[in-house]
Every structure is written in structure tokens, then in C-alpha cells.
Amino acid sequence: MSRVYNFSAGPAVLPEEVLKEAAEEMLDYRGCGMSVMEMSHRSKMFSDILESAEADLRDLMGIPDNYKVLFLQGGGSLQFAMVPLNLMPHGAADYIVTGQWAKKAFKEAQKFGDVKAIASSEDKTFSYIPDCSDLPVRENADYVYICENNTIYGTKYKKLPNTKGKILVADQSSCFLSEPVDVEKYGMIWGGVQKNVGPAGLVVAIIREDLIPKEELPGVPTMLQYKTQADAGSLYNTPNCYGIYICGKVFQWLKKQGGLSAMKERNEKKAAVLYDYLDQSKLFKGTVVKEDRSLMNVPFVTGDKDLDAEFVKAAKEAGFENLKGHRTVGGMRASIYNAMPKEGIQALVEFMTDFEKKHL
């Protein structure tokens, strides 16, 4: 068995240690004689898995008691509808559009109320985060929505927007658990786990309790109401049990790494290896303004499409997988999530250096 360096934007690399444990436990989870996939979601064994996962996540992120943690299905695309359906009691919300996912969220929300884009960086292909210190947040807006790390474009909010007292809702999918977060600054944080935490098919939603509608929302599907899973501890129906189990293992792994402060430090060092190289390269260049660079997703180009394609092909042959940029953007992108070892990035930079020598 030989593992490649996998720079996929998601689903993405997971800690090898977690995968090894999962493989070992596949037929017999801790002596219970069955796989986690085979367990009743209402069994004591699975309850323990679910409760430990939630407790470890609360511990890692410092989630206050007045926030609910929900494990949901349907991916981010379903959250794009659930957020406005649940958190817009006055029927209005303001969106900051910093990439394709923020835009999709914005468009979906427009189906359900008076939803406005109060800032956008689309004018420069989403290569920066707009100044959010004094935005025209509307008086009647129920929340301000951001996508905190933009996977496709490689930008990240280094400072949260001034929401002028309104609730902040953040899609943290691609920076989830990559650094400490002050949860109390948000009304809701959600993340699709398939980028930085676990297998696709699971969203973790962290919602301030008082924002969850107290009554059933008429005409809204039961499964699209946060109340449904909040009241049932994520067990209204059968959840993605195996996904929760793997995420729980990753939460444990993160604690062993020293928690989110240690991860931030490590992620900064890892990203610096690549950004420092890009900043001095004569062939490759990063596409994002320096102050808004993501620690998780690093897009870069040569400026020549054919050469980009040649690079991606050569890199793949050398064991660097999934470096092709998003189909809507082109170029290259290295996603360097928590589980990508520094050695992987160092090896990539060596490979890029060699490639540069040959092609300048």
C-alpha cells in the first residue's frame, strides 16, 4: 500500500490514523460483534458514539451550552434553504457574496424572502474579501450571511464583518476546525464535514438555541426544520451514523494534536511553505490578494492554460493528486486541510521548483 498526497478540495484527505482505526473496527466495533454500519442508531453503543462526538466537538470549539449541535444530512446545498426557512422570522436577510457557494446560498435564500447581497467580490473573480467594516446592513435583516472560507477562490475572512448588531450566520465548511473560533460571535455556524473532518454526507450545525423556531413552521418539510433534530438530539430519523463515527474519530485526533490553537499554528506554517514559494516563483503565482489568503485552499496559475494542464498531469504522475483547479475556474489549487502533512506540501514545493526550472 502506498498513499498519495491528496490535495482534493473535498471530499479530502483524512488522518491515516483515523482510517486505520476504522479499518480495524470495521467488522467488530470494540468487541460488540458488529460494524458501526450495522448498529441500531438507538442502541447504547451508537448513543455513546454520538454523545462522545458532540462532547469532543464542544470541547474543541468551546461551544457554549446555549448552542445546539446538530448532525444533519443533505450537504451544504440543503443548508442554503434551511437557513432562510428557519432563521428569517421577519422575512429578510443580507448576504455577502465572496464566491460560488455564497452566491448559491444567496440565490436559494431569495426563494424564501427579501434577501439582498450587501457586498460582493465578483468584480475581481472573488479574489478578495470585501471591506466589511461598514456595510449597508438593513434594519429589518434577520441575519447577515457569509461563507467564511471560499474553497474555490482561496480566500478567507481574517476579520468577521461588522453586522451592526444583526446575527451572523457562517458557512465554515472549508475552514471548519482549522483554527479556534469564538462561537458566541455567531448565531449559527455550519460546515459540510467532507472538506476538513470526515466523509461526505454530513453537516454539523451549531445554532444558538433561541434562534431555533419554538413552534413548527407551517408548510415547511419536517426534516427542514432545525427544531425537529434539535428536539430529538439529531435522532429524529436515522442519521448518517458512519459519518458521525468517523467525525468523532477526527475530533479525537484533533484533541491529540493539541486542539484548534495548535492546528492553527500548524496550518499557518504549512500554508507558509507554499505561499512563500509562490511569492518568489517566476513561473507560478497565487491568485488571491495576500491579506485574504486562505490557510486551507491555495489556488495558483502559470498564466498559460496549456502549461497548467501539463503541470497537473506531471504532478499526478509524481503522486500529487487533485491539483486541478475547480472546473469553473481552471488553473491549479492545492487544498491543504488539517490532515495534509507538512511533508506533503514540502514535497509539492520541491516538485514545483523542479518543474519551474524545466519550464522557464
Added chain:
Amino acid sequence: MSRVYNFSAGPAVLPEEVLKEAAEEMLDYRGCGMSVMEMSHRSKMFSDILESAEADLRDLMGIPDNYKVLFLQGGGSLQFAMVPLNLMPHGAADYIVTGQWAKKAFKEAQKFGDVKAIASSEDKTFSYIPDCSDLPVRENADYVYICENNTIYGTKYKKLPNTKGKILVADQSSCFLSEPVDVEKYGMIWGGVQKNVGPAGLVVAIIREDLIPKEELPGVPTMLQYKTQADAGSLYNTPNCYGIYICGKVFQWLKKQGGLSAMKERNEKKAAVLYDYLDQSKLFKGTVVKEDRSLMNVPFVTGDKDLDAEFVKAAKEAGFENLKGHRTVGGMRASIYNAMPKEGIQALVEFMTDFEKKHL
């Protein structure tokens, strides 16, 4: 490692061979250097997994070309909303209520239109399937809805209802792939895979193409429109990739077993071992009328709650797991899905015979 006999109603027992393969491939899927959990859902490798799974399912069930196969998230509970939102162009549908899941589907559908229960077996705790040869199907009904196998109560339609020309929609979750199905008799079949096929967090929907709305449905979340995933080959957003991978392996396993005709024969023989014992037992008795008995879920009681509890406890100690009846019903239930070996049922019957001797 010692595996128990797992009679869980879902999530439930999976073929040991499938779990072994999954464990072996966990860190390195067929030499690609990564886990299936780590693969981009848009990679060639994952496309192959998805396409093979669909092709094998089409082959197993004989699904005609004019039916779409969709791999969806959200569980059956989300289908309870998606079915009426998508398949009710005239705003009316008729439901046959044969258990808790049919009832939940019926209640959810009532949110979205003129939905009527045209038959029910609730009068006798859902212990039978109503006569469906001449039901008052309404002229304006867009479809007739059934839950074909009732997991909690242990009943199964042995003959499909006379829908008087209306489209039939069936929740087959707990009998999915347990026997051959004439797909053309249905407008739509869907099944949560966590009972007979794979890990929780995935629904397979088989829908006649002409029933899928051609235009976007205004006001309906994008993710709740069948058109969204039908147009995108289940890849509108990141699906439950690992779930699809495991289901694909189970489809392969079913083909190796001889396909659905062979499974039916095997399932009939397996169920007969337990039903034959129940029919002559002086302690235990089945709770369902004989002609409507499910081959998948076998509920039974002693008639004494304390003795039921004692039996469940003793069985657990002897390695027979999850025999407790559903929390809403009580008693016992043995779920004997495709992956439950005949030996498991024979061993259970031996254990019940011993228990009976001691307690009569």
C-alpha cells in the same frame, strides 16, 4: 473477533464479505493511494463507483431505461416531503396507511395538498394489510402511496393495490432487493438503504422519467426537487460517497448470490424456519395474520411483558442482538434481512426452543 447474530431492524446486518473488502480498501482503494472517503466526488475513480453501482442495481431489479435512479440524502423522512412536493401536480394523493411509516408519510404529505387515507389497518394495530382490490381511489389523485413492507409490524403486501390507473409510489425500504420487483408497475420506488443494503444516510429513488417535473418548482428548495439530482446524475452536490460505495459492493454481492430470484427463495426458506417454529410454539406467537407476513421482519410475543423482557435479555447474553420490538410496540422482533445467514435463524430457533422448555 467474534461476530454476533444481529437482528436489528435497521441499521442492520451487512454481508461479512462486503465489510471485509471495505476494511481492506480503507486506506488505499485499488492502488489509487487513497480511501473512497477521501476521493473527489467528481474524480474518475468515484464516477466509476457510482456508475457501476447504478448499472448493477439496474441489472438486479431490471429497471427500464425510462426510469431514473437517484442516490439521495435525508432518509425516508425527507422522501415523505419530496414525494408530494414533486409528484402531485394536481395537488391530490391517496395513501394506504399500514403502519407508522406510512402514517408519517401521510401526515407529512398533508402539508402539501389534498391528501387522503383511503385505507388503514390501524384498527388492529397494523397487524394486517387491508384488502386493496377495490379502494375508493379518487379521480383527481396524482398517485397512490404505500409502504410495501412494514418494518415495525412485520407485514408485507403480497399483491399490489389496484390503483385504478393511478400511479403507484412505494416505500420499499425494508424489503428493498429482497425479491424480484416488476418496476413498471410503479411510478416510483424508493428505499432507505440502511435496512437491507448499506449504511444509513442514503436513499435510492427509482422514478419514471416522465413523472419528474420538467420545470423548476417555484418555492421548493432546490435539493428537494427530483429534477435537480436527475439532471445531475446524483452529483448536483457531494453525495454520500462512502454509502454509495458500500451499496455498490452489496449489489455485487447480491449478483454473486444469484440475483433477486435466488434471494427470494433463500429469504422464504429463512423466514419459514422462524414462522414454522412460531406456529407450533406454546410460548411464543407471531403477531401478524399469516397471509400478510413479511419475509424481513418477524414480530412475536409471549403475551407477558416481563417474560418478553427476560427473553430479550437472555437472548442478548447468548449473542442474539437487537431482538427487542420497536419502542412504540414492545414484544420482540427479529429482522432477518438478506445478509442474515440461515444459521443465525436456526440458532435463534434453538435458543427459543430451549427458553420455551424452561418457561412453560
